[in-house]
Amino acid sequence: MATDIRTAAPKGQTEALLDVRDLKVSFQTPHGPVNAVGGVSWTLAPGETLGIIGESGSGKSVGLEAVMGLIKSPPGHVSGEILFDGHDILKMSARKRRALRGDEISMVFQDAMSALNPSLTVGAQISEVYHLRRGCSRDEARRKAVELMDRVKIPSARMRLDAYPHEFSGGMCQRVMIATALALDPRVLIADEPTTALDVTVQRQIMALLSELQRETGMALVLITHDLGVVAEVARRAMVMYAGRIVESGDIETLFDAAAHPYTRGLIRSMPRIDTRGGELYSIGGTPPAAGQMPPGCAFHPRCPHAVEMCRATLPLLQATGKDAHLSACHLTGKLDND
Amino acid sequence: MTDTPILEARQLCKDYALGKARWFGAQPFTIKAVQDVDFALYPGQTIGLVGESGCGKSSLARVVLRLNEPTSGEVRFKGENILARSPREMRDLRRDVQVIFQDPYSSLDPRFSVRRIISEGWEVFPDIVPPARRAARVAELLDLVGLNPSDADRFPHQFSGGQRQRIGIARALALEPKVILCDEPVSALDVSVQAQVINLLARLQKELGLAYLFIAHDLSVVHHISDRVMVMYLGRVVEDGPVDQVFAAPRHPYTVALLSAVPVPDPKLRNREVLVLEGEVPSPINPPGGCPFHPRCAHAQDICRSKVPEPRYTGETMARCHFAGELDFSGYVRHLSEA
Structure with missing residues (x-):
């Protein structure tokens, strides 16, 4: 099985904190195995902000859930290597992995309202982490929970400790979830569409909070999103996923100014922009393939305006475009016009 | 028309x-x-x-x-x-x-x-x-x-x-x-x-x-x-x-805040001036007196706290702000017309 070139952090940065090699995730279904992630490799440097862009079904969430160890097996099957600080997470005992979760790698989910337990107070859910993992007494844990709520800027934290999630707005619930994720000072925070369900003004507040916390703690941030705008505003480097694979990766300026893959170009062009108006929007024809119904060759070829014979037959691997650390998985890399 | x-x-x-x-008592x-x-x-x-x-x-x-x-x-x-x-x-x-x-x-x-x-x-x-x-x-x-x-x-x-x-x-x-x-x-x-x-x-x-x-x-x-x-x-x-x-x-500060909060898919614009709104929309059960936006407005004066603004018209646009047309917001929306 061919392995893609790894999408490495730019030179000059310290060694990778997280090094994912040929990660594959598949699920057993009544209709046979379905590949959700078909072999992705990437690295994350300490303190870095990495954006992962993709539409629903592209495998962006599943791939990161595998890093967190949230894929249940069976029906799921995870293969490849996930090196954290040089140690393969996939080979660790369940006990060791559990210690890693929260302490080293933590995750924030999209829909905070439903990710929190509706029958426990917010204070209980935050302080639980200290109680269970640090052996703090209840009072100590509650005191730390208040500190943490202050840090994520929940107003009058002490008073709201005994409130339930339904008494909080969507933005405040998201802050609570960020607080629980940060309780043990992880070195990596994975945020899966953290602002998708929020209004733009609250989205801006949450993104500002994440950046600020990142500056304070030096943690690395992996931001999973379908919103190109959000990625452009916070990430230094990004990967674009399509049908379970990375189709393009590079630093953020290169991706937006000189995208090489037809899918990335299509995505950027099809966004209605707040600074331009009118006329027909560019649109990519068709829809992303359903998992389990992958077309042969390049998964994007049925929707690609440039597809040639080779695209229908051979899977393109990530290859360097010539720019520093810019990779694209397209047979026609370098042969397409820069329109 | x-x-x-x-x-x-x-x-x-x-x-x-x-x-x-209730039959008796408060509304x-x-x-x-x-x-x-x-x-x-x-x-x-x-x-x-x-x-x-x-x-x-x-x-x-x-x-x-x-x-x-x-x-x-x-x-x-x-x-x-x-x-x-x-x-x-x-x-x-x-x-x-x-x-x-x-x-x-x-x-x-x-x-x-x-x-x-x-x-x-x-x-x-x-x-x-x-x-x-x-x-x-x-x-x-x-x-x-x-x-x-x-x-x-x-x-x-x-x-x-x-x-x-x-x-x-x-x-x-x-x-x-x-x-x-x-x-x-x-x-x-x-x-x-x-x-x-x-x-x-x-x-x-x-x-x-x-x-x-x-x-x-x-x-x-x-x-x-x-x-x-x-x-x-x-x-x-x-x-x-x-x-x-x-x-x-835009002539209402709330419109300005909404517009400037929208993430722009262009990394070159990430350091632009953004009008970040503090707090969240107040409860409609007990809305603030005067201009309902005044608690979140950076330009609020005494009159905003006491008097509901009447609509002010300029050409075909209407804004309900005491200072509509008198405040300069061009820095926040410049990127919308220049790109």
């Missing part, structure tokens, strides 16, 4: 009572969900309606459709006040104002075939299409929205989100409406599919002369598709005008 508006609202208000009215709380809303929608035109969740967008839509009775004010269709109509007379109007819903998964009956979904309205309005022509008309409608006429006998679960939204659009068009109320029609769709549906709505408007009342939280989408835009905050329209003018030179 000397002709009559197809749909018009005049000083429309909707209060919701909270809790049961129950009321929420002023819609206050003093005026608009005039002309054939072939689109009005975009934006604002954060809870601002009254959906309440306004429900009152305009007369799904809820307004507390006061008028809704006019072709100049006639429809609130004077009896429920029976109201029914004749329903075919003229149709709705496209946000969630294409829950707005189609899973047990109905596409044919039945599209033709169901003809059971109520049999004179629109004679029974002998119905099969052909379903095929025409499917073709019009970019689906295959052979899809008529399939069921909603066999379609993707974008395709389902097309079915919802075909259903709305089946009754040959004059106005379509689009309630977040593309926000549940993937970016690459969003552009297809936006283009479809724009094409149908041109071909059929439809008027759209377009509710969305995505300002880029509203900007792309609308002629006019109304910005709502706590039940009131705080700014209203031609979309180009409002986006190029």
Whole structure:
């Protein structure tokens, strides 16, 4: 099985904190195995902000859930290597992995309202982490929970400790979830569409909070999103996923100014922009393939305006475009016009 | 525009009572969900309606459709006040104002075939299409929205989100409406599919002369598709005008905050000036006195805390701010016109 070139952090940065090699995730279904992630490799440097862009079904969430160890097996099957600080997470005992979760790698989910337990107070859910993992007494844990709520800027934290999630707005619930994720000072925070369900003004507040916390703690941030705008505003480097694979990766300026893959170009062009108006929007024809119904060759070829014979037959691997650390998985890399 | 508006609202208000009215004692709380809303929608035109969740967008839509009775004010269709109509007379109007819903998964009956979904309205309005022509008309409608006429006998679960939204659009068009109320029609769709549906709505408007009342939280989408835009905050329209003018030179600080919060898919603009709003939308049960926006407004003066601002007009735009036109916001929106 061919392995893609790894999408490495730019030179000059310290060694990778997280090094994912040929990660594959598949699920057993009544209709046979379905590949959700078909072999992705990437690295994350300490303190870095990495954006992962993709539409629903592209495998962006599943791939990161595998890093967190949230894929249940069976029906799921995870293969490849996930090196954290040089140690393969996939080979660790369940006990060791559990210690890693929260302490080293933590995750924030999209829909905070439903990710929190509706029958426990917010204070209980935050302080639980200290109680269970640090052996703090209840009072100590509650005191730390208040500190943490202050840090994520929940107003009058002490008073709201005994409130339930339904008494909080969507933005405040998201802050609570960020607080629980940060309780043990992880070195990596994975945020899966953290602002998708929020209004733009609250989205801006949450993104500002994440950046600020990142500056304070030096943690690395992996931001999973379908919103190109959000990625452009916070990430230094990004990967674009399509049908379970990375189709393009590079630093953020290169991706937006000189995208090489037809899918990335299509995505950027099809966004209605707040600074331009009118006329027909560019649109990519068709829809992303359903998992389990992958077309042969390049998964994007049925929707690609440039597809040639080779695209229908051979899977393109990530290859360097010539720019520093810019990779694209397209047979026609370098042969397409820069329109 | 000397002709009559197809749909018009005049000083429309909707209060919701909270809790049961008591025989004795205090009045129950009321929420002023819609206050003093005026608009005039002309054939072939689109009005975009934006604002954060809870601002009254959906309440306004429900009152305009007369799904809820307004507390006061008028809704006019072709100049006639429809609130004077009896429920029976109201029914004749329903075919003229149709709705496209946000969630294409829950707005189609899973047990109905596409044919039945599209033709169901003809059971109520049999004179629109004679029974002998119905099969052909379903095929025409499917073709019009970019689906295959052979899809008529399939069921909603066999379609993707974008395709389902097309079915919802075909259903709305089946009754040959004059106005379509689009309630977040593309926000549940993937970016690459969003552009297809936006283009479809724009094409149908041109071909059929439809008027759209377009509710969305995505300002880029509203900007792309609308002629006019109304910005709502706590039940009131705080700014209203031609979309180009409002986006190029917003005069209400809330509009400025909304516009500047939108993430821009261009990394070069990430360090631009952003007007970050503190806090969240206050509770509509106990709204702030004076200008409802003053607790979050960086420019608030004494008068803002004591007096509700009257609408101020400049040309075709209206802003409910004591200082409309006197404040300089050009730094926050410069990127919208320069790129």
